[in-house]
Amino acid sequence: MNRTYYIAGNWKMHKTRSEAAELAKALVAQLKDGKHKYLVAPTFTSLETVAAIVKGTNIRLGAQNMAAEEQGAHTGEVSVLQLKDLGVQTVILGHSERRHVYKEDDALVNKKVKLALQHGLEVILCVGETLEEREAGKAEAVCETQTVKGLLGVAAGDLERVVIAYEPVWAIGTGKTATPEDADAIHAYIRKVAGKLYGEDAAQRIIIQYGGSVKADNAVQLMAKDNIDGALVGGAALKADSFVPIAKFS
Ligand code: PEP
Numbered sequence: 001m002n003r004t005y006y007i008a009g010n011w012k013m014h015k016t017r018s019e020a021a022e023l024a025k026a027l028v029a030q031l032k033d034g035k036h037k038y039l040v041a042p043t044f045t046s047l048e049t050v051a052a053i054v055k056g057t058n059i060r061l062g063a064q065n066m067a068a069e070e071q072g073a074h075t076g077e078v079s080v081l082q083l084k085d086l087g088v089q090t091v092i093l094g095h096s097e098r099r100h101v102y103k104e105d106d107a108l109v110n111k112k113v114k115l116a117l118q119h120g121l122e123v124i125l126c127v128g129e130t131l132e133e134r135e136a137g138k139a140e141a142v143c144e145t146q147t148v149k150g151l152l153g154v155a156a157g158d159l160e161r162v163v164i165a166y167e168p169v170w171a172i173g174t175g176k177t178a179t180p181e182d183a184d185a186i187h188a189y190i191r192k193v194a195g196k197l198y199g200e201d202a203a204q205r206i207i208i209q210y211g212g213s214v215k216a217d218n219a220v221q222l223m224a225k226d227n228i229d230g231a232l233v234g235g236a237a238l239k240a241d242s243f244v245p246i247a248k249f250s
Contacts, residue, residue, distance in 0.1 A: 001204040003204075003205065003229045004036065004037050004207070005035075005037065005229060006037040006038075006039070006163060006207050006209060006230035007036050007037070007038055007230050007231050007233065007246060007247045008038070008041065008062065008090075008092075008124065008165075008209065008230070008231070009027075009039065009040045009041065009233050009237025009238075010041045010092060010095070010211075010232060010233065010234050010237060011023075011041060011042045011043065011046075011064075011238060012043075012097075012234060013043055014043070015042065015238070016046075017045065017049045020042045020043075020049055020050050021046075021049050021050065021053060023040075023238070023239070023240060024040060024042075024050045024053040024059075025053055027040065027054075027059060027240055027244070027247075028053060028054060028057050030240055030244045031057075031058060031244065031248070034058060034247055035250070036248075037058075037060070038058055038059045038060065038247055039059065039061070039062045039089075039090055039124075040054065040059055040060075040061065040062065040237070041061075041062035041063060041064050041090075041092055044063065044064075047061065047083070047087075048086050051087040051088075055087060060089045061087055061088050061090070062088065062090040062092060062124070063078070063083045063088045063090070063091045063092070064091075065078070065093070065098055066078060066079070066080055066083060066091045066115070066116060067080070068108055068111040068112045068115060069115075070115065080115055080116055080121065084119060084120075088121065089121065090121060090122040090124060090163075091112075091121050091122075091123055091124070092124045092126065092165075093109055093112045093113055093116065093124065093125055093126070093150075094106075094109035094112075094125055094126045094127065094146065094150055095167070096126060096167055096169045096172055097172075099126075100130070100169060106145065106146060106150060107149070109125070109146075109149075109150050110149055110150050110151070110152050110153070113125055113150055113154060113162075114153055114154060117154060117158045121161070122162075122163065123161060123162050124164075124165050124209070124232065125147070125150045125151070125163070125165065126164075126165045126232070127142075127143045127166060127167070128165075128166055128168045128169050128172075128211075129169065130142075130169045131169070131170035134170065139186060140186065143166065143193075144189070144193050147164065147190055147193050147194065148193060148197065151194075151197060156199075156202060159194075159202050159205075159206065163206070163207045163208075163209060163230075164190055164194070164206060165209040165210070165211050165232040166183065166186050166187055166210055166211070167210075167211035167212050168186075170212075171211075171212025171213050172212050172213070172234060173213070173234055173235060174212075175213050176212070177212055177213045177214065177215075177218050178210070178212060180218075180221045180222050180224065180225050180228070181225075183210045183222060183225065183228060184226060184227050187208045187227035187228055187229075188226070188227045190208055191203050191204070191206065191208060194206050207229040207230060208227060208228065208229050208230075209228075209229060209230040209231055210222050210228050210230075210232070211231060211232035211233065211234070214231040214233045214236060214246060215236050215242070215246070216236070216245035216246050216249075219245075219246045219249045220249050223249055231246060233246055
C-alpha cells in the first residue's frame with residue numbers, strides 16, 4: 001500500500017507572530033517543490049498570521065489543541081468554529097503534553113476528536129506510552145487503549161480525516177528516539193488495532209506518523225519502515241534549516 005508521507009511541525013508555545021511569519025515564509029519557499037504532505041501548527045496567536053502565508057500552498061494549517069465544546073462559557077479555551085474561521089484545516093489532539101501536563105483523559109480527547117471531525121477538520125490523534133509503561137511491557141496496551149478510546153464513535157467514513165501520531169512520551173523533546181524497529185512494531189500494532197475497528201482496507205490506508213526527537217539524521221531510517229508514514233516534529237520544526245531536510249527526505 002502506497003501511503004503519502006505526512007510531515008508535520010508542532011511549534012508548541014514558541015514564536016511571536018513576526019517569528020512565526022518568518023518561519024512560515026521560509027517553509028513556503030523551501031517546500032514548494034516538496035513531494036510529501038506538510039503541515040505547520042503554530043500557537044493560537046500566530047494562526048491568523050501563518051494562515052495568510054500558507055494559504056494556497058502545499059502546507060496545511062494546523063492547531064495544537066481545541067476545546068471539547070463548540071462555544072460557550074469556557075474561559076481560556078478556543079473553539080472549533082474559531083479555528084475554522086482562521087482557515088485551520090487540521091487539529092492535533094491528545095498530544096502527550098496535553099495528556100500528561102494538562103491531564104486530558106481519553107474521554108475528553110475523544111469528545112474533541114468527534115467534534116473536530118463533525119466540523120470537517122482533519123485530526124492528528126496522538127498516542128504513546130510513558131517510560132514507566134514501556135518498561136512495564138505495557139506500550140502496546142497503552143497505545144491500543146488510547147487509539148480505541150480516542151476513536152470511539154468515529155464513523156468509518158470519517159477515518160480518512162484521521163491521522164494517528166505515535167509519540168512515545170519518553171522520546172518527546174528528550175533527544176531519545178525509538179529505534180526504527182521499535183517504532184515500526186508499535187505502528188504495526190496500532191494499524192492492527194485500527195483493522196479490528198474499521199477493517200483491513202481502512203487500516204492499510206491510515207497514516208501513522210512517528211513523533212519523538214525526529215531529526216534530519218534519523219528521519220530516513222524511520223520513514224524507511226513499512227508502517228511509519230511520516231513524522232510529527234517538535235524541536236526540529238522550529239527552524240527551516242532543521243525542518244526542511246526532514247520534510248524533504250527521500
Ligand atoms: C512533539 O512535540 O510532538 C515532538 C515529537 O517533539 P520533539 O520532536 O521535540 O521530540
